Amino acid sequence: MKKTWAILCICMLLLCACGKTSGGSSETETDAKAAESKGTLILATTTSTKDSGLLDEILPVFESATGYRVDVVSVGSGEAMKMGENGEADVLLVHSPASEKAFVEAGHADEDGRKDVMYNDFILIGPKDDPAGIYAEAPNDAVKAFQMLSETESAFISRSDDSGTHKKELSIWEKCGIEPAGDWYVEAGAGMGAVLEMANETLAYTLSDRATWLNLALDEDLMIVCEKDESGVLYNQYGVICVNPEKNDAINYEGAKAFQNWIVSEDTQTLIGEYGVEKYGAPLFTPNAQ
Secondary structure (H helix, E strand, O other): OOHHHHHOOOHHHHHHHHHHHHHHHHHHHHHHHHHHHOEEEEEEEEHHHHHOHHHHHHHHHHHHHOOOEEEEEEEEEHHHHHHHHHHOOOOEEEEEEHHHHHHOOOOEEEEEEEEEEEEEEEEEEEEOOOOOOOHHHHHOOHHHHHHHHHHHHOEEEEEEOHHHHHHHHHHHHHOOOOOOOOOOOOEEEOOHHHHHHHHHHOOOEEEEEEHHHHOOOOOOOOEEOOOOOOOOOEEEEEEEEEHHHHHHOOOOOOHHHHHHHOOHOOOHHHHHHHOOOOHHHOOOOOEEOO
């Protein structure tokens, strides 16, 4: 009798355990379906956040945590903001502060406007034989470096794509009082990664963000000839902006706001600050959300 009673107890315990397992599985499936139902978020961003490898590192964390799927459109900052203006993107991650301010003031953003995310710096890249002599004469003076490029008519590849990098380049030429033109000045109309590859193939100079340069590792034939200008002219700030949901009914505003809040959160700022440390000994971006 005692043996029969023990067997019955064991059977009851096994049934309870199965029930809990089944319930847990059902709950997990429900959570997964709920996550899938949040849909797709369109992120329009500068090519440097993609070419640097940063998005490949952090976006899976966002998607896993929130259930939103992110479609990345990698273009110049100007084109990304044009997409936002036309209601073709939900959220922007760009690096052209003056244009971003104008975008917000024109009513294209939501009421929270623009938020700082991170920064790094721009660097002038050139061939290792440095025919313009910049590394010797102007290693930390961007204006003088650009003047030397013009004086020597050394081959320079401009992104010429209305990106944040292109606008930074144009602002330096303006400080020099120079309008670059001629066979030596090549207007590529391409993203950062593509332009660096072109510079590598033709042994030309170009302006790059540091993160993309490090990630592509094209330092066999090219090198940094000018960096860390104390005037701050090479500073490179990134910001995140939610597109005004009144643009159209297709704007995924809840997803955009989730992304904006996530990328400026403490945990994500830590992720950004850690990216590149193991490989390069220093972060490729410095988080500075407030």
